[in-house]
Structure formats: structure tokens, C-alpha cells
Amino acid sequence: MGSKERRDREREDTRGRILDAARTLFVELGVEATTMRAIADRLEYTAPAIYHHFADKESLLRELVTQDVGALGLLFQRLGEVADPVERMVRLGMGYVRFGLEHPQHYRLLFMTPGAKKEIRGENGCAVEENPESDAYAILHTAITEAVRAGRFREGYGDPDRVSQICWAAVHGLVSLHMVFAEDSWIEWRDVETTAQRMLDALVAGMEA
Amino acid sequence: MGSKERRDREREDTRGRILDAARTLFVELGVEATTMRAIADRLEYTAPAIYHHFADKESLLRELVTQDVGALGLLFQRLGEVADPVERMVRLGMGYVRFGLEHPQHYRLLFMTPGAKKEIRGENGCAVEENPESDAYAILHTAITEAVRAGRFREGYGDPDRVSQICWAAVHGLVSLHMVFAEDSWIEWRDVETTAQRMLDALVAGMEA
DNA sequence: GCATGTGATTTAACGGCGTTAAGCTGGTGG
């Protein structure tokens, strides 16, 4: 009898359906505003049923975040195929901004929710499920290390970690500011992608030797 | 009889004590984790007593945010006393970063909580209680407008709004990233103030004519 | 000087949240 396997498959399927429902609602309403009961309703379940597949709301969130980290990593892998390290930095930055604008709630989960991303990593501080070449920060870091080693930056910009943090902070600031204050009319928002391009241009121009 | 005035004064006093307790707990535990009951406990009140002085938890938050906006505005006024507009931009940026690092929970309230800052402004989009010269964003915007008018920036950086957003995003990204991922060991954090200085230096160098 | 009333505060309660415990039920393995 392959009935054991079939049940396992069905179990995995409902797990997936729960994840899908949770993702939809998290993205639509935000994490805080999404209730376990609402997730269950969408599958015509009751709330406690979810607890047979996931420990709690947070582990649901964690699993989704893990998927998103993978997606961003894949995107960065694709963007990282440019030979020139400085151009690669700019492309990574622009890709990051587009990812944030296209998936605002995923972005919120990944980079604006304290403790959400942390939990998918082991105690040694290394990514648990990710190999280095699909870890977005690592990809940026290598690009910058290459640029530094090639002597592309002037004095004061020789520390790849510091430069990585500068670049990441710049694009993250743009995406997250726009996310928090998009509705506020007291600031005249300019097109974010163009702003990102100018910002990255200015940054690399200011750092280049 | 000045008994009416005395009662008003006492009422104002308890209002202030409630605000103080709320601020302490918001800063210590975060807004979400702070309960109305905990705020009341700290004053040896019961939770419903607060509702005689404030409509709800959100209006408590709003009042504190308004105070903080004023404090940041005052800081920016003081930092804005430098004649050279470009140097002023950098000083404002550094002041902003220090403000964020010194008052992380206030910063979180002001710039990382959607809808918190919005509510202290009128429907016309102008600050309600603030005059322009104490509005932090306006102060940055004027500095940049002056720099642009003086022809300090090269082509592509002639729009004061876009440049304002670039500068704000850069420093905000640094502060908020550090706030969200400070505990994460997979990133080797460099001293934030120095990083901010380098970032601002690179930005202005890249924008200057 | 005593009734009146009003504002501040309390207790009790409501509905909703995440979560846990206990009961039901139908297919599987012995």
C-alpha cells in the first residue's frame, strides 16, 4: 500500500495551502492585522486546525520569509552575472529597489520586521538553508570586495563591510521611507526608481578613485 | 474661588503623568508590547482611567510623536545655523543619525511606524502645530534648495525634492537597518556614525559640480 | 449644613486575539 505516501503528500498539500492563504492575507492586510482565524476561514477550516501543521503564527511567518529570502537570493544571483564589479553593485541596488517596490509586504517582512529574518539563520550566524552564492548580502559583499581589490575606490572606502552597509542602507532607506510615507502628502515624492538610479550614481561617483 | 483653575491644573498634571508613563514603556518595550493596563499600573491606576484623559491608545501615541517631532525640529533648527548649504546638509544628516541612535524608540515611532507621523498633520498636508522653520524636512529642503540655486550640484541633481529624498533616504536607511538588524551576527556592523559620515561625503562628492 | 451634581476613578463586562485541551470521526494496520 502506498497509502502512507499518499497521506504524507496530502499533509504536505494542506501545509502548502495554509502557507498560501497566510501569504495572501499577510500581503493584503499586513502581518499584525491578519488573524489565525482569518487564515483558517479562507480554507474553510477552524483556527486550531492550523496548529496541527505549524507551531504558531510566528513559524508560519518564518517559513514565508525563508521562501522570500530564497527568491531575493535567486534574483541577486541572476543580477550578479555582470563582470564589472562596480556596475554589478549598481545593478544589484536597482534590483533590490524594484524587488521592494514590487513586493512591498514581502519586503516589509524581510527588512522591516525585527527578528523575522534572524530566525531563519542558525546560532553560528550563518544562513541555515542558504548557500553563500544565493545569500543576497553575500553577493553584494563579494561585488564590493572585488571592486575594492581592483582599486576602484578612493581612500576611506577600502572596507568592504562598511561600503556594503553604505550601499544597502541607501537603497533600503529609499524603499522603506517610501513604504512608510507614500500616502503622506507633505512630501512630494519623485519617481523612486529614478531617484534610486541618481542616488547610486552619486554614491559610486563619490567613492570612485 | 480658584478651584476651577486648580482642577484644570490637576487634570493637566495627570495627563502629563500618563504621557510620561506611556513614553517610558513605549521606549522600553515598544509600542505594540505596551498595554494600557501596564501604563495604568505604573501610576497605580486602572486601565479605564486613562480613557478619561485620552480617547484611545493611538491618541496617546500621537501626542508623544508630536512632542518628538518638535524635538527633532528644534535640533534641526540649531544644526541649520551653518552658512554653507552643502555643509549644512551634511550636518543635518549627521544630526539625524545621532538622533536616531540616541532615541531609537522615538525614531521608530516617528519614521518606522506607518501612519504615526501622518496624523499630526492637517488635511491640507501642512504641519498643524509646527511652523515651517521647525519642520525638519522643510529645513533639509531649504538647505538643498539653496545649494541647488548656488549651482553647487551637477546635472541630474537640480531637483531639490529628489535630492532631499536621496539624502533623507540614505541616513534613514542607515539608522533603520541598524535598528532592525543590530542583533544579527551575520552582518559585521561598522561604527554607524563613521559610516554615515563616509556615506554623506560620498553622496555630496558624487553630486557636486 | 445639607442636598445636589459633576468629575475622576473603580469594577464588570464585551468582543476579539493567539493558543491549548478535549472530544469526534473516518480511514488504516493488525
Next chain:
DNA sequence: CCACCAGCTTAACGCCGTTAAATCACATGC
């Protein structure tokens, strides 16, 4: 055929923000 157990339900707990009703203190009007 029966005993079991996974997967679901209903019921309930303790917490939250908030509201309603009762209590209490005290200044005011007669």
C-alpha cells in the same frame, strides 16, 4: 473486526483594547 490515530471540531483560557455602569470625593447652590 477492532483498536488506533491523524485531522479536524468545539470549548475554553488568558490576554488585549475598549465601553458601561457603579462608586466616591468634593465644590457649589440653597
